[in-house]
Amino acid sequence: MAPIFWFRRDLRYFANDALIEAIENGAKEALFFVCQKQWQAHNTAAIQIDLLKRRVAWLGQALHGYGINLNIIEVADFSDIPQALKRFCEQHNxxxxxxxxxxxxxxxxxxxxxxAAGIELTLFDGDLVAPPHSVTTKSGDMFKVFTPFKKAWLKKFEQTYFFIPSWPLEMVNKNGSWQVPDCLQGDGSSQKWPIDDEAIKTIANHFIENKCSDYQSVRDIPSVKGTSGLSPYLALGMVSVKQLLAQLQVFYPDILQTPTKPEFCWVNELIWREFYRHLIIAFPDLCKHNNFNEKYNAVQWRHDNTQFLAWCEGKTGYPIVDAAMRQLIQTGWMHNRLRMIVASFLTKHLLIDWRLGEEYFMQHLIDGDFASNNGGWQWAASTGCDAQPYFRIFNPITQSEKFDPQGDFIRKYVPELGDVPAKYIHFPHDYLVTKQNTQYAQPLVDHKAARVRALEAFKV
Structure with missing residues (x-):
């Protein structure tokens, strides 16, 4: 009896050890469950669903060429999957x-x-470099600080040279096409993001060859395309971290032994991704949106829907915050430095519960990823594992001056400030009064007063 392969958020056939193992054991049938109700329950962004559907459709066509049939099964949510999967297995013996x-x-x-339904489910850890519970303290516990986790992770892999296993099948269906089911028709919102392997490989190689060495110096500047642009593909498993490390080692063979190299800064971000995944494995209550650090359960969050909506819409009166939120609304993506700034603003300046921001991000991000999103929000709110101290409160004005000094990014997304000189653009209200310009929103809070209020709230 040949096995079946079940695609989840691992939408790749290349560099997919679990799929290759299934094929080598005779698999000719694969499947993917469309779970619209479950996606809604998980606040999955419409733009990410569109990207996912486009990729699944592309994957079905690609696998068809190798004689693998991708079956698309619609169910409402996860509770329907066991019986649907059992029926599928019975139909295919x-x-x-x-x-x-x-x-x-x-x-x-x-x-x-x-x-429990009687399905023999063989699971691989294809989303991680380090399998669960393989990077621990000497007592076998999960690290609660990132730096020692990183050191242990590097010690485990510093002599590892990653490679991509060869694809085991030859092309058999050069003609004909795979029929795309209606449930994979999206809304077209992700069209700016290519979904074929060749394009994704080009994006990765271009970054590694031409940008990775400058990543450390430019990654915090939102007006510069200094990041990899790979996060949506990692979130849906179109590429794997192992695959990216293998490509990186082609150009920097000793990168895992030399963390002082500027190129390692990008590896550091990949290890943060692993850290947050290991956390939700070790502490599954994080998936229930609980504070990692329980002492912050005593923080009294403010319930101000008007200010929350102003934050969502990019109308806080702080240009760097507003530009970032409008970038999210317009593109489905936000620069990482800006994610930290807007999260700090919501949780510290407005003193609004981080969970609302976490949910809003998931509802809009094309690269929405629960572990990283939860980890990032709890880091900003000071409630998480190895989070920033509660008294570290980003000043949105100085952050803007430092990372968008000429206001190029601000002007792109806040056009009503297009004529404001760089000298005033980071907090333009006094300047706008002299110009009788009332288009731009007034600041929701005073920075100094908000900071004092946050310190008092977190001191509990």
Missing amino acids: SQRVYANREYEINECQRDKQCI
């Missing part, structure tokens, strides 16, 4: 299903229910 493990609590429960 199979009991074994190969898949890559997902670590969030709902996904783990879904897999347990599939096993």
